[in-house]
Amino acid sequence: MSHQISPLPNLNPVRVIAITGCDGSGKSTLAASLVEQLASQEPAELLYLGQSSGRIGEWISSLPIIGGPFGRYLLKKSDRVHEKPSTPPGNATTLVIFLLSYWRVFKFKRMLKKSRQGQLLITDRYPQAEVAGFRFDGPQLAKTVGGNRWVRALRKQEEKLYQWMASYKPMLLIRLDIDEKTAYSRKPDHDINALREKIAVIPHLNFNGANILDLDGREPASKILDESIRAVQDLLKSKNV
Structure with missing residues (x-):
């Protein structure tokens, strides 16, 4: 069950083309192709705005005393929060989740800086x-309840961080829709329940009222790219940004 969280204010859109959708919908392929096409016209760069658990995992594993096995254990515990939201997370699990979210904030700030410098950013995710959970690029701790004072404080802080990020709307958000069967055929190593949940939730997100272009992720990549390029170029001309 998805946990709804607080609304947030609207700010002017930033020079960002965001791409979202379930795993297997073609986000990464479209993002890379858009950068390749648009970079010939103006400065454009690809940024991944997922939580990057791999990098955080490497950092945790490199810490003295903690080591690799315990670092992997903590990341697994943070993943299980999605399956058992009613169980209060422990201090270590809460810290790992918060670090994952803060790394996303760090990348988001980098995106804003580049946008202000005039670059066009293409973001994967x-x-x-609106809805809690890393699966939907929302705050993970907001899925949980209870916990000690420190856990509750980090949960509240994480929610504020996501509200702040979401207040910056991309000038265009391309959402790639896909069905469960196609998604699983492209990503057979992924958990079918996770794919099913993303397919059920992501199409209903409004990303703070962003300008959303919905495309069928089952279509040929070339057709999806052509429609995306046309929408981006029309927007750049009309907005003169």
């Missing part, structure tokens, strides 16, 4: 503050 985009944070939202």
Whole structure:
């Protein structure tokens, strides 16, 4: 069950083309192709705005005393929060989740800086503050309940961070829709229940009222790219940004 969280204010869109959708919908392929096409016209760069658990895992594993096995254990515990939201997370699990979210904030700030410098950013994924859970690029701790004072404080802080990020709307958000069968055929190593949940939730997110272009992720990659390029170019001309 998805946990709804607080609404947030609207800010002017930033020079960002965000791509979202379930795993297997073609986000990464479209993002890379868009950068390749648009970079010939103006400065454009690809940024991944997922939580990057791999990098955080490497950092945790490199810490003295903690080591690799315990670092992997903590990341697994943070993943299980999604399956058992009613169980209060422990201090270590809470810290790992918060670090994952803060790494996303760090990348988001980097995106804003580049946008202000005039670059056009293409992002694979985009944070939202409507539904809790890393699966939907929302705050993970907001899925949980209870915990000690420190856990509750980090949960509240994480929610504020996502509200802040979501207040910056991309000038265009391309959402790639896909069905469960196609998604699983492209990503057979993924958990079918996770894919099913993403397919059920992501199409209903409004990303703080962003300009959303819904495309069928089952279509040929070339057709999806052509429609995306046309929408981006029309927007750049009309907005003169």
